[in-house]
Amino acid sequence: MSTVLLIGTGRLAFHLGHALRRSGVELAGVVGRDMGKTQELAKALECPAFGLADALPPADLRMLAVSDDAIATVAEGLPRDGTPVVHASGSKSLVLLSGHAHRGVLWPIQSFSPGPPIDFSDVPLVVDADDAGTLSKLQALAGRLSSTVVHLPFAKRQRLHLSAVITSNFPVFLLREAERLLLDHGIDPGLVHPLWKASSEKALLNADQAVTGPARRGDVKTIEQQLQLLSDEPDLRRAYAALSDLIFRTYHAQHRDQQDL
Numbered sequence: 313m314s315t316v317l318l319i320g321t322g323r324l325a326f327h328l329g330h331a332l333r334r335s336g337v338e339l340a341g342v343v344g345r346d347m348g349k350t351q352e353l354a355k356a357l358e359c360p361a362f363g364l365a366d367a368l369p370p371a372d373l374r375m376l377a378v379s380d381d382a383i384a385t386v387a388e389g390l391p392r393d394g395t396p397v398v399h400a401s402g403s404k405s406l407v408l409l410s411g412h413a414h415r416g417v418l419w420p421i422q423s424f425s426p427g428p429p430i431d432f433s434d435v436p437l438v439v440d441a442d443d444a445g446t447l448s449k450l451q452a453l454a455g456r457l458s459s460t461v462v463h464l465p466f467a468k469r470q471r472l473h474l475s476a477v478i479t480s481n482f483p484v485f486l487l488r489e490a491e492r493l494l495l496d497h498g499i500d501p502g503l504v505h506p507l508w509k510a511s512s513e514k515a516l517l518n519a520d521q522a523v524t525g526p527a528r529r530g531d532v533k534t535i536e537q538q539l540q541l542l543s544d545e546p547d548l549r550r551a552y553a554a555l556s557d558l559i560f561r562t563y564h565a566q567h568r569d570q571q572d573l
Contacts, residue, residue, distance in 0.1 A: 315340045316453070317368060318357075319386060320377035321349040323424040324400060328377050329357045330429035335456040340371040364389060373398060373449060375418070384408040396446045402473035405466045406442050416441035416450050419469065420458075421476055436460040438469055489548055527559035535560075 316337055318329050321344035332339060339359040344350035347363055354361035362368060368391065376399040378386050383399045387409045390397060396414035402421070409415040419438040422430065437454040440463060441447035447463065454461040464472060487508055491501035514522040526534040535556050542549035 314338055315371045315373075317341055317343060317371035317374045318377060319343040319374060319390075321346060321353050322377070322379070323426065324420075325377035326353060326356075327424050327430045327432075328375070328400065328420070329353060331432040331457050333357055334429075335432075337453065337456060340369045343368065371395060373453070376400065380404050387412065396441075396449060398441075398446075398450065402438065402469050402476065406440070414441070414443055414446045416446045417469070418450050418454055419473075421472070423480055432457045433459055436462060438462050438464050438472065440465055440469065486551075493545070493548075523559065523563070525559070527556040528563050530560065530564050 314337075316332055317340040318325055318332070319342075321342065325342070325344075329339065329342065339357055341360040341362050342350055342354040342357060343362045343364060343366075344353070345364055347361065350363070351361040360369065364386070368374075372395070374390060374395055374397045376383055376386055376397065378399075380401050380403065383401060383404060387397055387399070388411065390412070392411055392413070394413055396416055397409050397412040398416040398418050399409060400419055401417070402419040406415045406417065417438070417440045420432065421436045421438065424430065435458050437458045437460065439447065439450040439454050439461060441450055451461060451463065487504075490504055494501045494504070511522060526532075526538070539549055539553060542552055
């Protein structure tokens with residue numbers, strides 16, 4: 313793999329572009345709709361900038377680092393000249409790249425936020441392709457970026473993406489909601505941050521054993537009291553009730569089954 317054409321100018325393109333460049337991969341250019349953003353990223357990556365309607369430079373691979381909703385539209389506008397076209401979505405299939413002879417996926421299992429470029433060396437990368445040649449190219453490219461490269465077909469990528477959402481998005485949003493509740497009542501949200509950090513560290517060692525709280529203990533009275541405190545937060549109250557019920561049933565079903573014998 314010698315050259316990659318990066319298509320996109322958002323957070324994923326920023327982090328992926330810097331990771332490619334640091335790994336020694338030559339960037340043929342950055343392609344985007346907004347020429348201001350495209351030129352800014354291309355300057356940072358020290359490569360040429362192109363618009364979507366421009367004649368594109370030759371490359372060994374065209375990497376779509378765009379939103380899931382834009383993948384099919386952008387891919388449709390790319391030349392059908394045999395160059396492999398790859399998207400970076402964990403939840404979308406290769407069907408979105410229909411029309412291109414060689415199609416693939418390179419999905420980093422990571423969330424991307426504003427800030428310094430992420431070090432991809434510890435970011436797991438999932439690859440897939442509809443032909444052996446493209447898959448081999450992607451595995452070689454991914455191996456230059458990360459120490460963990462896994463080949464997964466679409467059905468398994470979907471399951472992994474679902475698990476990634478549960479792992480990352482939900483806990484972070486719940487922390488955000490906890491901070492909001494504390495601020496609403498004049499309490500420093502930083503007071504729960506050490507708990508968050510400690511829980512995360514313990515969960516990585518053994519998530520099952522790290523689950524604590526009233527639902528895990530079967531403390532129904534405390535759950536009822538806390539649901540009352542959330543009476544003015546109906547959406548969060550429903551989420552609290554649903555999660556508490558799931559935890560309770562998970563850890564107390566066996567005990568109930570034994571009692572029924």
